[in-house]
Amino acid sequence: MPxxxxxxxxxxxxRLRLLTGQRGAPRAVGGRLGRAAGxxxxxxxTRAYLPGDDLRRIDWGVYARTDQLVLRRRQxxxxxxxxxxxxxxxSMAASPAKLALATxxxxxxxxxxxxxxxxxxxxxxxxxxxxxxxxPAAWLAALRDCAPHGRAGLLADPAPALPAFSERxxxxxxxxxEGAAALTRRLGREAGSLGVxxxxxxxxREPRPLGPVRLEDVEGGARDxxxxxxxxxxxxxxxxxxxxxxxxxxxxxxxxxxxxTVEEGLEGAARALVAAGVVAGGPA
Numbered sequence: 001m002p003x004x005x006x007x008x009x010x011x012x013x014x015r016l017r018l019l020t021g022q023r024g025a026p027r028a029v030g031g032r033l034g035r036a037a038g039x040x041x042x043x044x045x046t047r048a049y050l051p052g053d054d055l056r057r058i059d060w061g062v063y064a065r066t067d068q069l070v071l072r073r074r075q076x077x078x079x080x081x082x083x084x085x086x087x088x089x090x091s092m093a094a095s096p097a098k099l100a101l102a103t104x105x106x107x108x109x110x111x112x113x114x115x116x117x118x119x120x121x122x123x124x125x126x127x128x129x130x131x132x133x134x135x136p137a138a139w140l141a142a143l144r145d146c147a148p149h150g151r152a153g154l155l156a157d158p159a160p161a162l163p164a165f166s167e168r169x170x171x172x173x174x175x176x177x178e179g180a181a182a183l184t185r186r187l188g189r190e191a192g193s194l195g196v197x198x199x200x201x202x203x204x205r206e207p208r209p210l211g212p213v214r215l216e217d218v219e220g221g222a223r224d225x226x227x228x229x230x231x232x233x234x235x236x237x238x239x240x241x242x243x244x245x246x247x248x249x250x251x252x253x254x255x256x257x258x259x260x261t262v263e264e265g266l267e268g269a270a271r272a273l274v275a276a277g278v279v280a281g282g283p284a
Contacts, residue, residue: 005266012266016273016274016280018278019278019279048069080113080117080118081118082120083123083162084121084168085125085172086125087102088125089153091153094204095201095262101265103146120134120139124142126156127149159186162189162191165192166191167191170183175204180249180250191253196258198243199262200261205239207236258272258278
């Protein structure tokens with residue numbers, strides 16, 4: 001069971017505000033003008049077409065003039081819709097601190113969604129995609145009791161049926177071999193926005209030479225290797241390429257990639273979320 005600090009989460013939630021919806025915007029019957037795109041008559045913005053988008057939303061006039069595929073998005077006259085997806089593949093169990101922080105961030109986002117009167121969906125991604133029962137008590141209970149298992153995680157079948165135009169925040173360590181395109185195709189289809197909060201320990205970002213070691217991969221078994229400077233440099237190169245690919249895949253989709261370091265704890269995570277424009281306010 002992840003030992004995340006519920007009191008610390010609630011303290012941060014009291015000082016932060018999720019940047020979803022538009023405060024002070026005119027209200028409509030049954031909802032409000034949201035920041036996410038929707039189907040109202042008010043133009044929200046445009047963005048480049050991305051694989052998985054609805055072809056019916058392409059602005060063919062712009063295509064005829066510029067040969068560029070651009071989507072027209074209109075502002076939703078509804079309450080904001082927030083989807084939080086927590087990666088619970090086995091790599092998240094590499095350290096109790098990483099799992100606790102990732103789970104605490106998911107709990108914080110759920111709490112902030114409630115403050116914004118958003119319609120919140122919580123998904124737990126392990127050997128299968130599990131949709132948590134609705135309601136704050138059920139969400140917190142699901143996060144208290146969750147545990148990593150299985151290797152599939154965010155790519156578990158069947159793919160989740162996420163609400164169209166929802167604002168989606170994925171909490172993960174990003175350690176999956178399929179790459180960024182697979183993630184964004186699966187979780188970014190018809191999204192109003194998509195952001196990835198990457199939770200890693202410092203040693204996972206910057207491994208140091210240790211000499212001959214036996215490494216235990218929680219998803220792939222153990223193996224012996226020499227962790228020298230050359231091996232560490234190769235790892236860092238692969239990691240930087242992975243991050244670059246993820247940033248590129250998330251470009252134009254919202255807050256992008258938010259890197260969080262386990263050792264900085266929930267307060268450091270709050271600062272990173274503020275800097276990325278996911279939330280506003282100051283950490284506790």
